[in-house]
Amino acid sequence: MPHLTDPRPQLTERLREHGIGPTHQRIEIARALFARMTHLSADQVLAAVNARHAETSKATVYNTLKLFVEKGLVREVIVDPTKVFYDPNMAPHHHFYDVETGEITDIEADRIAIGGLPSLPPGKVAAGLDLIIRIRSGA
Amino acid sequence: MPHLTDPRPQLTERLREHGIGPTHQRIEIARALFARMTHLSADQVLAAVNARHAETSKATVYNTLKLFVEKGLVREVIVDPTKVFYDPNMAPHHHFYDVETGEITDIEADRIAIGGLPSLPPGKVAAGLDLIIRIRSGA
DNA sequence: CAGGAGTCTGGACTCTGTCTAACCGCCCGC
DNA sequence: GCGGGCGGTTAGACAGAGTCCAGACTCCTG
Structure with a gap:
């Protein structure tokens, strides 16, 4: 019985479409955002990624989220002065x-x-x- | 020749209208905002107030700006994740x-x-x- | 197998904003 | 006037988000 819905191939594909080289860490961070499809702060992403096997550093999470924003994969939502939220919904x-x-x-x-x-x-x-x-x- | 445009009486009046007891520090902070009528961050207010004679502590500036927002004297503008701006223009x-x-x-x-x-x-x-x-x- | 570009890491660091405990000063009742 | 109380102010320690840096790692290429 094969794994029915492993999202990694789709995530890899999506990263490539946006000109982002897919690495383990980037795939895990993308998974955290797109699996939930909710607004997450950087430290929520960090916690979500490290709750799974993948150990990822704080610097990488920040760098990757900034990269995703530049490449148009996610959107920044600035509503709370204490933290930035990242929104995987790119529809207007x-x-x-x-x-x-x-x-x-x-x-x-x-x-x-x-x-x-x-x-x-x-x-x-x-x-x-x-x-x-x-x-x-x-x- | 009397001082033609000392803003302190007007500022005192304006604070009172909003239910804010006028103190030296509060008047100086209000002056910093309303003299410029521009968007200032908390640390810009702190610098502006202390550039004049009035020595005022960081805690007081933060407390006072929060008070002004509660009382409807100024408005918070959250656009930059690194700092909050305060807007003395209350018109929509x-x-x-x-x-x-x-x-x-x-x-x-x-x-x-x-x-x-x-x-x-x-x-x-x-x-x-x-x-x-x-x-x-x-x- | 060697080289190199790009990526990742931990930790120190910066900066905005909060908290705390003591201090000050103004006003009010006596 | 005089004393007491209370809101306002203060300095400095603290907290938390985000950045920076130098070194290590990975993976691709020749």
């Missing part, structure tokens, strides 16, 4: 951020209409658009 | 963030139309809406 979308629990939830982009975007300062191009709706419990 | 508006220079620029709210905001998760209320457009130089 926005975020709810619960300021009490720290929970981040996706909002599909086509559920919000943003119109009349202003002209950019001269010589500048858009590098990203983040709409963050902060929420808390209450009446 | 959004932000450009230059990822290369770190510069933050205001966009008046009525220049952007955001429609069809999604329903919030049950039991939650909106606590703020931040639209950040990241820009960089380039073609």
Whole structure:
């Protein structure tokens, strides 16, 4: 009975598509993000990777996450001043951020209409658009 | 010839309006923000205050900025994972963030139309809406 | 098998922000 | 005025995220 759903081949493929040489550590880090498909902070990724066999250093996790962002494999979500979250969902979308629990939830982009975007300062191009709706419990 | 534009009385007044007891340190911190009307990080505020006569400790600057945010005197802008910026402009508006220079620029709210905001998760209320457009130089 | 480029590692380090315990000063009741 | 209390301030130790560095490792190529 062969392993039915080993994700490593798909992950290797996906890394290659983005011009990232697949190494053991990079595959494990990609697995941590794409297996869960949730927003993880760098230290959550580190913990998830090391909870399995693969021992990986903090520096490698930080370097790799930065590389993934540069190569367009994941997206940075900056909502909490104390840590950065990494979002494996690259489809256009926005975020709810619960300021009490720290929970981040996706909002599909086509559920919000943003119109009349202003002209950019001269010589500048858009590098990203983040709409963050902060929420808390209450009446 | 009396001092024509000493801002301290206005600042004292403004602090009182927001239920903040005016102390020397708080007035100096408010002055640093409102004299410039730009986005400053906590350590920039600390440097600005201490560049004048007033010696003020790091803890007081952090405590005071947090107090100002609670009382609705200034607004936190979270765009850079390494530090929080404080924005004395409380009128509804959004932000450009230059990822290369770190510069933050205001966009008046009525220049952007955001429609069809999604329903919030049950039991939650909106606590703020931040639209950040990241820009960089380039073609 | 040797060389080299690229990758990984642990640990020291930096920096923003928090905490704590003592101190100060202002105001209020007497 | 005088004393006491309490909010505000302080310096410095501390915590946690992220960076840096020099050395070691891996894997590909010739």
